[in-house]
Amino acid sequence: MLLASYDPVMYSRMLTGLTLAFHIIFATIGVGVPLMIALAEWIGIRRNDEHYLLMARRWARGFVITVAVGVVTGTAIGLQLSLLWPSFMKVAGQSIAIPLFLETFAFFFEAIFLGIYLYTWDRFKNKMTHFWMLIPVVIGSSASAFFITVVNAFMNAPAGVTVVDGKITDISPFGAMLSPAMPTKVSHVLITAYLTCAFILAAISAWSLLKGRNHVYYKKALKLTMISASVFLLSSAIIGDLSGKYLANYQPEKLAAMEWHFETSKQAPLVLGGILTEDNEIKYGIKIPYALSILAHGLPNAEVTGLNDIPADETPPLWIHYLFDLKMSFVAMMVVVALAFLLLLWRKRSLVYSNKWLLRGIILAAPLAMLTIEHGWIFAEVGRQPWILHGIMRTTEGATVSDHVDTMLIVFALLYIVLGLTAIRVLTRMFRNNRAEDEIAARGIEGGGKQ
Amino acid sequence: MSYEVIGITVLWVFLFGYLIVASIDFGAGFFSYYSTITGKRHLINNVIERYLSPVWEVTNVFLVFFFVGFVGFFPDTAYYYGTALLLPGSVAIILLAIRGSYYAFSNYGSKKDSRFYLFLYGASGLLIPASLSTVLTISEGGYIAVDDNNQVTFLFSRLFTSTYSWTVVLLALVSVLYISAMFLCYYANRANDRGAFEVVRKYAIAWSGPTILSSLLVFFAIRGHNAGHFQRMEDYAWMFVLSFICFLVAIYLVWARKRLGLSFIFVLLQFGFAFFGYGAGHLPYILYPYLTIYDNFTSEPMAIALISVFVLGLLLLIPSLYLLMRLFLFDANYVQGKRNK
Numbered sequence A: 001m002l003l004a005s006y007d008p009v010m011y012s013r014m015l016t017g018l019t020l021a022f023h024i025i026f027a028t029i030g031v032g033v034p035l036m037i038a039l040a041e042w043i044g045i046r047r048n049d050e051h052y053l054l055m056a057r058r059w060a061r062g063f064v065i066t067v068a069v070g071v072v073t074g075t076a077i078g079l080q081l082s083l084l085w086p087s088f089m090k091v092a093g094q095s096i097a098i099p100l101f102l103e104t105f106a107f108f109f110e111a112i113f114l115g116i117y118l119y120t121w122d123r124f125k126n127k128m129t130h131f132w133m134l135i136p137v138v139i140g141s142s143a144s145a146f147f148i149t150v151v152n153a154f155m156n157a158p159a160g161v162t163v164v165d166g167k168i169t170d171i172s173p174f175g176a177m178l179s180p181a182m183p184t185k186v187s188h189v190l191i192t193a194y195l196t197c198a199f200i201l202a203a204i205s206a207w208s209l210l211k212g213r214n215h216v217y218y219k220k221a222l223k224l225t226m227i228s229a230s231v232f233l234l235s236s237a238i239i240g241d242l243s244g245k246y247l248a249n250y251q252p253e254k255l256a257a258m259e260w261h262f263e264t265s266k267q268a269p270l271v272l273g274g275i276l277t278e279d280n281e282i283k284y285g286i287k288i289p290y291a292l293s294i295l296a297h298g299l300p301n302a303e304v305t306g307l308n309d310i311p312a313d314e315t316p317p318l319w320i321h322y323l324f325d326l327k328m329s330f331v332a333m334m335v336v337v338a339l340a341f342l343l344l345l346w347r348k349r350s351l352v353y354s355n356k357w358l359l360r361g362i363i364l365a366a367p368l369a370m371l372t373i374e375h376g377w378i379f380a381e382v383g384r385q386p387w388i389l390h391g392i393m394r395t396t397e398g399a400t401v402s403d404h405v406d407t408m409l410i411v412f413a414l415l416y417i418v419l420g421l422t423a424i425r426v427l428t429r430m431f432r433n434n435r436a437e438d439e440i441a442a443r444g445i446e447g448g449g450k451q
Numbered sequence B: 001m002s003y004e005v006i007g008i009t010v011l012w013v014f015l016f017g018y019l020i021v022a023s024i025d026f027g028a029g030f031f032s033y034y035s036t037i038t039g040k041r042h043l044i045n046n047v048i049e050r051y052l053s054p055v056w057e058v059t060n061v062f063l064v065f066f067f068v069g070f071v072g073f074f075p076d077t078a079y080y081y082g083t084a085l086l087l088p089g090s091v092a093i094i095l096l097a098i099r100g101s102y103y104a105f106s107n108y109g110s111k112k113d114s115r116f117y118l119f120l121y122g123a124s125g126l127l128i129p130a131s132l133s134t135v136l137t138i139s140e141g142g143y144i145a146v147d148d149n150n151q152v153t154f155l156f157s158r159l160f161t162s163t164y165s166w167t168v169v170l171l172a173l174v175s176v177l178y179i180s181a182m183f184l185c186y187y188a189n190r191a192n193d194r195g196a197f198e199v200v201r202k203y204a205i206a207w208s209g210p211t212i213l214s215s216l217l218v219f220f221a222i223r224g225h226n227a228g229h230f231q232r233m234e235d236y237a238w239m240f241v242l243s244f245i246c247f248l249v250a251i252y253l254v255w256a257r258k259r260l261g262l263s264f265i266f267v268l269l270q271f272g273f274a275f276f277g278y279g280a281g282h283l284p285y286i287l288y289p290y291l292t293i294y295d296n297f298t299s300e301p302m303a304i305a306l307i308s309v310f311v312l313g314l315l316l317l318i319p320s321l322y323l324l325m326r327l328f329l330f331d332a333n334y335v336q337g338k339r340n341k
Ligand code: HDD
Pocket: A156, A181, A184, A185, A186, A188, A189, A192, A195, A196, A233, A236, A237, A238, A239, A240, A241, A243, A244, A247, A254, A331, A369, A370, A372, A373, A374, A375, A376, A377, A378, A379, A380, A383
């Protein structure tokens, strides 16, 4: 239908990519927001400040909506992996079943305590008891991201298996979890989820402040979320740098393709931007001398593998360069916003909550962070091509041969559009109809403790 | 017990768990819609909502656990079922997605209970069991063709024209309503909500007869469709007899308005005996006649690892589930709505 001829592999890739790209939005919120809620509730109890407790309550209320979409799209991707990639799942079942299985325990744990947390706000005498009900939610959601990313790390750099002639012969179930891609991948995914959620929640407060609703509640929320975001941003960048070094050692073809590095060489320059001509000439790009060698191995003189050392049929698509450059420009914009915030907080505190440009920047940073996640993932996944399991199974071997994948692609696209639009509508209505200052008045907590 | 049998037992237990909690949920959705159009909503809705709100996500995880675990223990099932089930599987996913999200939208969003949301919620609750039950139907064999290249094709028309497949759908629908109504009797009674109790008691009694009738139909249809399976089920005839006795006890208690907690336990036993009798007769086949639990079972280290992880997981899960039940099922004040949310 969309393509000239029916190709189940192509359609399976498109449908998998679509479902994951949609799921990751809600998954990221599912991982990061519980941490922020916990932070707010903890500060609220510690300082005996009702404003922070209300923050936790309001964030949790919005969170339920996103969780629901996260859960149903997660169920979709879980089933789709078997439906669209039956041969791949057969091999994955033999080799990397433990983290997949553990992930479901993490979901269980999270789901149980989320139910408890949401319905026990005023049930326990000791406020800390309610706070403790949230900790399993934080652990459970981060653990599910941990485990699924372990699976993805295995796909990028299989470990714990012995491969003879492209077939797995010997398996160490726990060894498979210790892929060399695991440390950087897992930590990068977790920290960036926290970062993105801090920015999203900051944007909500910034929006209210920009509208001239300058209740102290919003100021407290903005300060909490933006300081967290700044810390997470710094950590993401450090781990991102380590991810590059991981690539240089274990997936040099991905690094070479993303940097358009054609010849293996020392003192390799980094290309920013630019376009690629028909015969692989780089035009209009900015070359930064030594930078690629530093990025890859930390030394200006280090040798970086180029595409000439990679078999032609194992080279990832070269357009991932654009994805990575886009990602890095989003990161740069987020850094500017965070720096501006920190600078004002340090030098001219009065302006932090009223400077319109800063507030607009913070509002912009939230979608930028989500876009960074999307671009980062698509870059990482497309950069693994042509492999579905690096060095073991090609994507074309993993896919289903069923008919009707094209119809499913259209049907699921419609489903996600409807779900996405309804979720946005429900969430905006929720926050518009129930403003924090009204709720503060209604609950009679105007003072909000000290400060 | 061999690892294969341990593996399939664990998975079957979780599928049973899903069958029960999901039936309660799906049936409640339908009753909620049905009571709206018959003007009895105000009577039973509080009870349904108070139970469902904290547990709906947990219900879904039972299903996820089942299909993820299956791929771990029996990797080949991913290949056969994955290829065959693209369409019915996708339909189930879409229904689950609509149901889960619209439940949350209408329950937590500020526009409460639009009639349209309720309709989606009620209707999907009946369609999901119908579409999921086709997986069990397919496992009986005869709906999949495998050619010499191990290429799997799913024979739609065969499935749609088979009596057996329709009796299973019927049984799934009816038992969902029966299980759910029986549970709501117990819950409404705990809530001391006379009005609600009388309504759901009627539902429960009304659906009890059809449940037994459609089970009998499935028996006959299985005999026609897969005689081998029917014979192995006859070896476990005592389980089905016990199941029937449990049914009688359960329905008597509800009818007499006595010991409703015990009555629901008998419902669990009724379905437990039948479900495990059916399952035991099904062994060793996972997909008749292509796949048994001994074909390409996962490697021994993986089996040991999965089972150990499972035991550790249970140690975490059981206390948490217990806490959830204590707070929302066995806490009379909560059930009676004396605690605010
Ligand atoms: C807001 C989110 C965000 C931010 C601020 C960053 N990243 Fe990132 N990055 C991701 C979000 C992300 C991601 C979406 O989470 C990815 C996709 C796959 C993965 O493991 O994480 C990712 C992957 C990813 C990879 C590929 C890893 C692989 O394929 O195995 C590299 C090389 C980098 N990042 C590098 C960086 C650098 C050098 C950063 C900062 C200076 C940086 N990232 C900040």
